Amino acid sequence: MSSSLLQKIKEKSDSLSRAERQVAQYILEHADLVQTYTISEISINANVSQASVVRFCKRMGIESFKTFQLTLVKELSSNHTNINDLSLLRENDTPYQLFQKVTMSNKIALDSLEQTLNKKEFDKAVECLSLAKRIAFFGVGGSSTAALDASHKFAKLGVATGMNTDFHTVISYVSNFTSQDALVLFSTSGKTKDVLEMASYAKKIDVPIVAITAYSKSPLLKLATIQLCFPDIEHDHRIGSIASRIMQLNMVDALYLSVFHRIDKQTIDNYQKAREEILRLRR
Numbered sequence: 001m002s003s004s005l006l007q008k009i010k011e012k013s014d015s016l017s018r019a020e021r022q023v024a025q026y027i028l029e030h031a032d033l034v035q036t037y038t039i040s041e042i043s044i045n046a047n048v049s050q051a052s053v054v055r056f057c058k059r060m061g062i063e064s065f066k067t068f069q070l071t072l073v074k075e076l077s078s079n080h081t082n083i084n085d086l087s088l089l090r091e092n093d094t095p096y097q098l099f100q101k102v103t104m105s106n107k108i109a110l111d112s113l114e115q116t117l118n119k120k121e122f123d124k125a126v127e128c129l130s131l132a133k134r135i136a137f138f139g140v141g142g143s144s145t146a147a148l149d150a151s152h153k154f155a156k157l158g159v160a161t162g163m164n165t166d167f168h169t170v171i172s173y174v175s176n177f178t179s180q181d182a183l184v185l186f187s188t189s190g191k192t193k194d195v196l197e198m199a200s201y202a203k204k205i206d207v208p209i210v211a212i213t214a215y216s217k218s219p220l221l222k223l224a225t226i227q228l229c230f231p232d233i234e235h236d237h238r239i240g241s242i243a244s245r246i247m248q249l250n251m252v253d254a255l256y257l258s259v260f261h262r263i264d265k266q267t268i269d270n271y272q273k274a275r276e277e278i279l280r281l282r283r
Contacts, residue, residue, distance in 0.1 A: 005068075005075050006031060008060060019052035020059060027072075034072055036100035039065040070108050102242065109231065109243035110250055116215040116229045117251075125210050125226045126258040129154070132182040132208075137163040138170050139186030139248075140194055146186045146212070146248035153256040156274070157263055167194040174198070177207045184210045188244040190218025199223040212251050214244065 009024050016024060026046040027034055034042065042065070043050045057068045093101070129135060135154055139147035144165045151163035162173045174183055183202045187195045190213040202209050203223055211224035214232035221227050230247040 005060065005071055012059065016056070016059060017052075019048040020056040022046045022048050023053055023056040031072065033097070033101075034069065036097070036104040066108075066111060069104075070112050073105065073108055105243050106246045109247050112231045113247050113250065116231050118227065118229070121227050121229075122254075122258075125228055125255060126262070128182050128208050128210060128226060129159075129184075129255060130259050130262050132159065132180065134160040134162070134177060134181040135184060136170055136174050136177070136182075137161065137184045137186070138167075138195065138198055140165065140192050142245050143186035143188060143192075143195075143248065145245060146252055147184070149249060150184060150186075150252045150256070153252065154259070157256075157259060167198065171198060171201060174202055174207060175205070177202070177205065179206045179208065182208045182210060184212065185220060185224075186248055187211075187213050187218070187220055188248075190214060190220035195220060196223065212248055 006028065009028060013021055013024050023042070023046045026042065030045075037045070039050050039053050043053050046053070053065055057063070057065050060068065062068045062071060135151075137147040137151045137154075139145075147163050151161045155161045162170065164170050164173075177183070183198070185195050185199055190196075190211070196219060199209050199211070199220060200223060203225075208225045209223060210226045210228065211218075211220045212228045212230070213220045213224075215229040217232075218229075221229070228251055230244065230251065
């Protein structure tokens with residue numbers, strides 16, 4: 001877009017129908033909260049029909065309300081007013097409004113994930129992890145949460161897994177890997193030095209690399225064997241990788257479930273025995 005979405009709304013307001021102008025006015029006055037509302041809530045708050053909201057979005061050159069929300073979220077993010085931004089701490093939102101913002105931000109992030117995830121790459125990742133004898137998971141900072149979750153889940157499947165936030169520990173583990181194993185790397189930016197060094201080393205010894213990273217300008221993608229991408233909705237000045245971490249964890253769950261679906265009956269029996277023992281110890 002040659003101008004921002006909010007600027008475009010202001011410029012086109014005079015040419016809109018009465019109902020569309022009401023939608024425009026409401027969005028301009030409550031831009032930071034639009035991402036927390038459904039199309040039904042927007043129509044009620046603007047006192048128009050849902051059809052009017054859809055027509056308004058199309059007048060702005062956007063086909064659906066959900067895409068309109070995603071576009072607005074990205075714009076607010078670049079203007080330092082998104083849920084991940086530090087400026088949020090200076091706003092007068094109530095705790096419940098912040099809860100709504102976090103929830104809607106995560107919903108929009110997950111919806112947008114389908115736009116950047118390549119189906120063939122995901123299938124290749126499932127195949128790779130299903131056949132791997134050993135899997136190492138590695139991430140730094142916020143991404144280490146997803147790596148730990150992945151290691152915990154895949155260990156249940158009888159796979160020899162390794163995860164540590166220390167670079168030297170993980171690279172020592174990976175040094176014994178072969179092309180029959182796999183390394184899964186998590187990085188929102190794809191620029192973290194330790195992650196890139198790990199990928200370079202794994203590539204040198206012919207270990208398959210599954211990269212879970214943002215789609216835009218990630219150097220990690222160039223080193224990866226398999227690329228699992230999520231939308232780049234973060235920026236440098238933020239409270240934390242809130243939405244990105246949700247997308248990473250969602251990717252882990254999808255991979256885990258897909259691999260679980262392919263494993264043999266013996267592994268499932270062992271999994272069930274472990275589950276029963278855990279339940280017994282909880283009593």
